[in-house]
Amino acid sequence: MKIALIGYGKMGKAIDAIATAKGHEVILRVDLNSQHLLEKEHLEKADVAIEFTTPETAYHNILKCFESNVPVVCGTTGWLDKLPEIKEHCEQQHQAFLHATNFSIGVNIFFEVNKKLAALMASQPQYDVWMEEIHHTQKKDAPSGTAITLAEQVLAAVTRKTGWVNAENQQPENLSIISKRIDPAPGTHTITYTSAIDDITITHTAHSREGFASGAVVAAEWLKGKTGVFTMRDVLNL
Template sequence: MKIALIGYGKMGQAIDAIATAKGHEVILRIDLNSKHLLEKEHLGQADVAIEFTTPETAYHNVLKCFDANVPVVCGTTGWLDKLPEIKAICLEKKQAFLHATNFSIGVNIFFEVNKKLAELMAGQPQYGVSMEEIHHTHKKDAPSGTALTLAEQLMASVTRKTSWVNEESNQPEILPIISKRIDPAPGTHTINYTSPIDDITITHTAHSREGFAAGAVVAAEWIKGKTGVFTMRDVLNLG
């Protein structure tokens, strides 16, 4: 499989290493100094593109992939307001788009655990609930995209929480999300349910970027040859 890597920071380099080890060919490595390679004549040579850049550039990068008729796997977070528009364009142009706030297989299983626990706790108002996420100091968005996914899942069931804030809060309808930036943490997410008599806590801790990068390559392998809008739930057949 021929891969175009859009974004060649630490995550792009980790994806490059894993894809190459699996026998794939990375034919384009696009960073700020090689943005001209985003043109159709270059992108069109790839079987799939993997996009990890910034919230400011992701939208246009994905459109470039659509124009080149190349399926795109996108892991950039912090631009959720643009996702509905991108999904509509994808379907209109009969392209392929897969976005995930986190490609780690372990995290995607953790998402399912979070949803199930939230369903069980929906009728237990004696429990307060809060979240914490820890990332390295170069993380550009806060809360993390993964934390926002977890929050949305939680609030879908625990309806006494109607919104979130990125700070401590004692308001009963608010879900507090505490963001910490500590090197070299690649990512830890914790959900706490607390009551006067006991606590229930679930945590996912990443030990390196390898899990995220490996999941992105699996997603790229899966999306090749498909059209439509997908998530990691489709890739992992999580129903």
């Protein structure tokens, strides 16, 4: 499989190493100094593109892939207000798009555990719920996309909470997400249900970027040759 890597920071380099070790060929590496390569003449040679950039550039990069008829796997967060537009473009142009706030297989299983626990706690009003996420200091958005996904899952079930806030919070209707930036943490997410009697806590802790990078390569392998809009739930058949 021929891969175009759009974004060549720490995550891009980790994806490069894993994809190469699996026998794939990375034919294009686009970083801040090589934006001129993000054109159809280069992109169309790839079987799939993997995009990990910034909230400011992701939307444009994805459209470039669609114009070049290249399936795109995107892990950039912080731009998802435009996700409905991207989905519409994808479907209208019969392209392939897969987005995830986190490609780690463990995190995607954790998402399912989170939804199940939230459903169980929905009928237990004696429990308050709050969240914490910890990432490295180079993380550009807060809360993390993974934390927002987890929060939205909680809010869908625990209707006594009406929205999330990225701060410690005293309003009972708000779900508090506390964001911490501490090096070298690649990512820890914790959801805590607390009552006067006891606490219930679930946590996912990443030990390195390898899980995220490996999952992105698995997603790219799965997406090749398909059309439509997908998530990691489709890849993992969850």
